[in-house]
């Protein structure tokens with residue numbers, strides 16, 4: 001029989017590594033199994049290609065939680081840089097500052113369109129849709145039909161692959177909470193008049209962010225090194241495919257497969273899982289009763305076409321939201337603006353064109369060559385780089401980038417949680433897909449941290465499911481419009 005591991009962690013993303021870091025630092029025996037053969041960091045990894053570095057998305061390091069910021073500084077004390085933030089929206093052949101600047105928006109939209117926006121806002125306020133059920137109705141009630149169609153509809157539909165009439169109003173209320181039109185207009189006016197500099201406050205005002213100089217992967221490589229230094233183990237190329245709990249001893253037998261198909265077996269007292277709930281529940285044998293619910297959980301996938309070249313078009317933005325319906329690309333990342341160290345030389349340009357898709361759909365299954373051609377055509381159309389200036393391209397696919405919040409997801413997750421709490425007390429769910437929570441690194445880390453603290457204490461001090469319950473922060477949305485402050489707090493259960 002293999003040695004008994006105290007805690008086995010599934011996944012070396014932010015959640016899994018934070019749990020392993022906290023446990024191993026306290027001298028606790030911990031083994032992390034990671035499916036990826038090369039990268040730690042999960043969705044927050046930094047991929048590399050011929051010396052060019054890029055994120056899956058673009059990962060700002062921002063947290064309201066002192067504990068998480070302290071952890072970042074502890075793990076990566078010397079490598080953070082402060083970056084100016086600039087992002088714009090591309091719509092109808094024009095660029096709009098994001099967050100919006102009132103006079104610029106007025107100029108771009110023109111007097112007539114602006115007046116129509118105001119009128120449709122007034123109309124929506126006078127005649128709201130009663131009990132709004134859909135995303136469309138909710139946004140229309142709060143911003144008016146005209147603004148909905150310009151700043152919410154196309155981008156939201158690109159991101160979720162669903163019609164705004166099929167997305168629930170609850171989701172809008174949660175993601176856009178805190179952003180009211182009056183505040184946005186006042187903020188836009190202040191921006192136009194240059195009165196916003198140096199102010200803290202609402203997240204939409206944040207004009208710079210912290211970033212590891214060679215991308216977020218730097219954080220997770222450092223975390224992995226430290227975990228190993230504390231005596232913890234991280235095994236790469238180990239995709240967990242089976243879990244079975246011995247009813248008598250309570251021990252878990254965990255099997256993991258490598259790329260060659262070889263299966264390894266581990267025995268552990270407890271398991272922390274950051275794997276997608278759907279995969280985890282499928283791996284548990286005998287099948288949990290709530291496996292049927294897990295099968296209903298849905299995900300949105302994501303791919304980046306990285307275009308490398310030499311371009312004389314000046315692009316100051318970190319990223320640009322592409323609301324224009326005439327192209328499929330949803331967002332363009334400009335990696336030099338994130339950090340000059342993301343590129344191997346000073347002359348190259350490296351842009352990441354982000355496409356939201358479903359695993360197996362036309363975009364996902366297109367060849368890399370076809371995707372590069374599409375991206376070249378679209379970037380030229382938007383005017384951010386000429387097609388002939390592109391000299392190389394690569395594609396990175398990210399399955400399950402977003403857990404989908406459809407009408408039923410919450411009740412499925414509740415049923416699964418209940419069964420796990422009852423039947424598998426030593427199985428802990430953490431992280432984004434691990435808890436089916438649309439959260440950021442800091443939230444994912446907080447769930448890992450609190451789980452580790454509970455384990456070290458030998459009792460449930462913290463309710464991990466409270467993390468992000470009232471969060472108002474998302475890395476995107478209607479142009480990331482609802483970038484309110486993250487609300488991650490360590491709430492002891494007894495005090496809560």
Ligand SMILES: Cc1cc2nc3c(=O)[nH]c(=O)nc-3n(C[C@H](O)[C@H](O)[C@H](O)COP(=O)(O)OP(=O)(O)OC[C@H]3O[C@@H](n4cnc5c(N)ncnc54)[C@H](O)[C@@H]3O)c2cc1C
Pocket residue numbers: 010011012013014015016033034035036040041042043044056057058059060061062238239240241274275276279302401402430431432433434439440441442444475
């Ligand atoms: C486009 C985009 C932009 C984002 N921007 C930001 C941002 O600006 N700031 C921010 O803070 N956050 C951002 N995020 C969110 C951030 O990426 C996630 O919150 C974070 O990576 C979640 O960490 P995690 O450990 O829960 O999950 P993941 O990052 O998904 O890591 C899970 C790990 O588990 C592994 N795994 C899965 N299944 C198995 C298995 N069966 N066996 C073994 N290993 C397995 C995976 O390979 C992966 O390494 C962004 C996300 C996206 C998609």
